[in-house]
Amino acid sequence: MDVIDWARFRFREEDEYWRRRGGEELEEEKARRGTGGRVRCNVKNELENELEESRTSNEVYPVLRAPIEERSMVMAHGSEGVMYASDLRDEQGKARTINLLKEFLMLERTEEDALFVEDDVEVLMRDVMGTNGVLHVVDKPLMPSAAKNLVDVLKSHNLTRFLEMLETAEMLSEMTGLKDVTVFAPSNKAIETLPEDVLEDLMNNKEKLRDLLNYHITTSSLQASDITNNHIADTRAELPLRVNLYSRSPLLAGLMRESNNRHVRLTAACSRISILDSRACGAVVHVVERVLAPPKASVMEHLESDEDFSIFTKMLHDTGLNETLVEEGPFTVLAPSDHIFHALPEVELQEVRNNVELQDRLVKQHIIKEHVCCAGINPNTWLFMDHKRPLDGSPVHLRRTTSGRIMAGPARITHCSPPSRNGLVHTVNHLMLDVNPNRRVDRNRTPIFSAPGLEIIFG
Structure with missing residues (x-):
């Protein structure tokens, strides 16, 4: 049998349990949340609590009842190609794969031979073979980045210096509540290449630092597919940010904007965008190779x-x-x-x-x-x-x-x-x-x- 048939067979008892309770309770729950089955930003902790409550002593697979967008949730758990637990062979016992949402997933084997995905999701049953792939059973759902808050997505890219600046400017709590924004986040290297005296002055001047950071945040969600050359975006610093699209093949400019297309280069305030379209709940994150300087003169x-x-x-x-x-x-x-x-x-x-x-x-x-x-x-x-x-x-x-x-x-x-x-x-x-x-x-x-x-x- 294939992996879907195996999962259905393995967890038929849970399916029967929820079918017996009928669909009315589920519909009432959706109506109470007011989501209609769509992703909601603050659902993660609530979802994990429900999953924990829904498990019985003999359950190894959590039953999903929270209003997560089904397609995104499923795609977060699948990847193209096959990865076995035995593939974790390097010295650190780590491997990386890409799920169907084109997001990276990190797998790690501990010294005790426990297997984890993304640090805190444990694999309870591994290497279940199907006719069309392999299945691993985990103890809780993998959250797609679109369901994570903005700060969690920044952490997932290891943007520690940018997060440090946000914390110094007392903007971390603001970031978790932002909706419909785009963050052009400088890499650690971009911040470290700033002159030492400039960086020190910024870190000691909270207002100046806030102005700089707000210039990296636009007031609308901007994905790569939305960008045309000379796109002007409004920022929280109330200054325009110019985004440009350049092509190595000028006749094809504007036809190919995928982030993995080597013929296309995107810049924000002339800083090259090295990582595109990291989705957060209500936001998009692009990683830039240089700190963006707000323009002050013609x-x-x-x-x-x-x-x-x-x-x-x-x-x-x-x-x-x-x-x-x-x-x-x-x-x-x-x-x-x-x-x-x-x-x-x-x-x-x-x-x-x-x-x-x-x-x-x-x-x-x-x-x-x-x-x-x-x-x-x-x-x-x-x-x-x-x-x-x-x-x-x-x-x-x-x-x-x-x-x-x-x-x-x-x-x-x-x-x-x-x-x-x-x-x-x-x-x-x-x-x-x-x-x-x-x-x-x-x-x-x-x-x-x-x-x-x-x-x-x-x-």
């Missing part, structure tokens, strides 16, 4: 506040493009620092300073009207090459080299900035336009084929 304000960009900033004012960079955007500015201009031969530097038309062409070549995070720039292939159009229309080829360098046309991006309110400012080590008056600049190259993010150039 792209133009960013440039004006940095003395290293004084020449480029003056050109923006002289050409009137400074007014463009305070608009909604988004913009990505490939900003050359002053020493790039000072490294030019004197004749070229004077040509740039005295020729307003050349300044206009040069500055426009450094401004892309897209939100281009460094984390979204991928190695190119012979078929898919990522070209972006600056304001003057000439394509800029963006790519990541095999050594990890990020290139924009002839320039290397030497510093990737955190997001501003309306875009990004990346520092480059080369001008994007040849300013030598003695060399002809061919501005007539046009793409013979163009698609979003993809251009084939002739000439």
